[in-house]
Amino acid sequence: MTTSLHIQSNGAESTQELGRTIGEQVSAGDVILLTGELGAGKTCLTQGIALGLGVEGYVRSPTFVLMTRHHGRLTLHHVDLYRMGSAAEAWDLGLDEQLFSDGICVIEWADRATELFPEDCLWIDLDYGDDPDSRNITVEPGIAVERSRFKKLLESLTKKTSFS
Ligand SMILES: Nc1ncnc2c1ncn2[C@@H]1O[C@H](COP(=O)(O)OP(=O)(O)O)[C@@H](O)[C@H]1O
Ligand SMILES: [Mg+2]
Numbered sequence: 120m121t122t123s124l125h126i127q128s129n130g131a132e133s134t135q136e137l138g139r140t141i142g143e144q145v146s147a148g149d150v151i152l153l154t155g156e157l158g159a160g161k162t163c164l165t166q167g168i169a170l171g172l173g174v175e176g177y178v179r180s181p182t183f184v185l186m187t188r189h190h191g192r193l194t195l196h197h198v199d200l201y202r203m204g205s206a207a208e209a210w211d212l213g214l215d216e217q218l219f220s221d222g223i224c225v226i227e228w229a230d231r232a233t234e235l236f237p238e239d240c241l242w243i244d245l246d247y248g249d250d251p252d253s254r255n256i257t258v259e260p261g262i263a264v265e266r267s268r269f270k271k272l273l274e275s276l277t278k279k280t281s282f283s
Contacts, residue, residue: 122259122260122264122273123257123258123259124257124258124259124273124276124277125255125256125257126255126256126257126258126276127248127253127254127255127256128160128248128253128254128255128256129252129253130252130253131160131163131252134160134163134164134167134245134254134256135163135164135166135167135170136167137164137167137256137276138163138164138165138166138167138168138169138170138171139167139168139170139171140167140171140275140276140279141164141167141168141171141241141272141276142167142168142169142170142171142172142191143171143172144171144271144272144275145168145171145172145193145223145272146193146223146268147193147221147222147223148219148220148221148223148268149223149224149241149268149269150218150223150224150226150236150237150240150241151168151223151224151225151226151240151241151243152226152229152236152240152241152242152243152261153165153225153226153227153228153229153243153244153245154228154229154230154242154243154244154245155244155245155246156246156247157201159245159246159247159254160245160254160256161180161227161228161245162178162179162180162227164243164245164256165178165180165197165225165227166178168195168223168225169189169191169195169197172189172191172192172193172195172223173191173192174189174190174191174195175191176189178195178197180199180227185198185199185200185202185203185212186198186199186212186214186217188222193221193222193223194220194221194222194223195222195223195224195225196217196220196222196223196224196225197225197227198214198217198224198225198226198227199226199227199228200226200227200228200229200231200232201227201228201231203228203231203232205232206231206232206233206234206235209231209232209235210232210235214232214235215235218235218236218237229242236261237261238261238262239260239261239262239266239267239268239269240260240261241258241259241260241261241269241272242257242258242259242260242261243256243257243258243259244256244257244259258273258276260273
């Protein structure tokens with residue numbers, strides 16, 4: 120059984136803080152898949168992950184360049200599939216290099232290329248909440264949590280009750 124974790128964020132800082140906690144705990148080879156509408160906070164969360172990895176400098180959305188790379192404790196490959204016509208196109212552009220690297224890979228609009236990803240990824244969905252600054256965030260491993268490489272990370276997120 121996969122277990123999903125629901126977290127409510129009350130502002131951009133709170134989403135970034137969640138990202139930072141994730142960035143502090145990820146391991147080489149981890150793949151994090153982000154879904155959610157435009158403006159939901161995928162890049163904001165990635166900025167937090169970058170902070171947690173000790174990346175210096177601001178992390179922008181790579182929408183126009185598709186992929187960017189940042190160096191911290193581990194290399195962060197940041198991919199945005201918004202403009203991708205198809206999964207095959209993303210693959211042809213060399214997405215496998217980012218996915219199977221010894222850094223970590225964060226992919227925005229991951230639902231556009233589901234078939235490309237390894238099973239044991241961490242899915243994070245961001246959805247608009249009731250007021251302009253609230254977001255409902257769902258964190259879910261791609262396989263049963265007991266077998267997932269994200270088990271420890273998920274346990275520690277569960278213990279951390281609030282990111283605001
Ligand atoms: N709780 C929240 N979490 C994330 N972003 C938020 C939140 N509340 C407001 N925002 C704002 O929403 C926008 C999210 O933008 P961005 O991260 O670029 O979205 P995406 O990458 O999903 O298109 C930012 O302007 C951010 O300040
Ligand atoms: Mg974005």
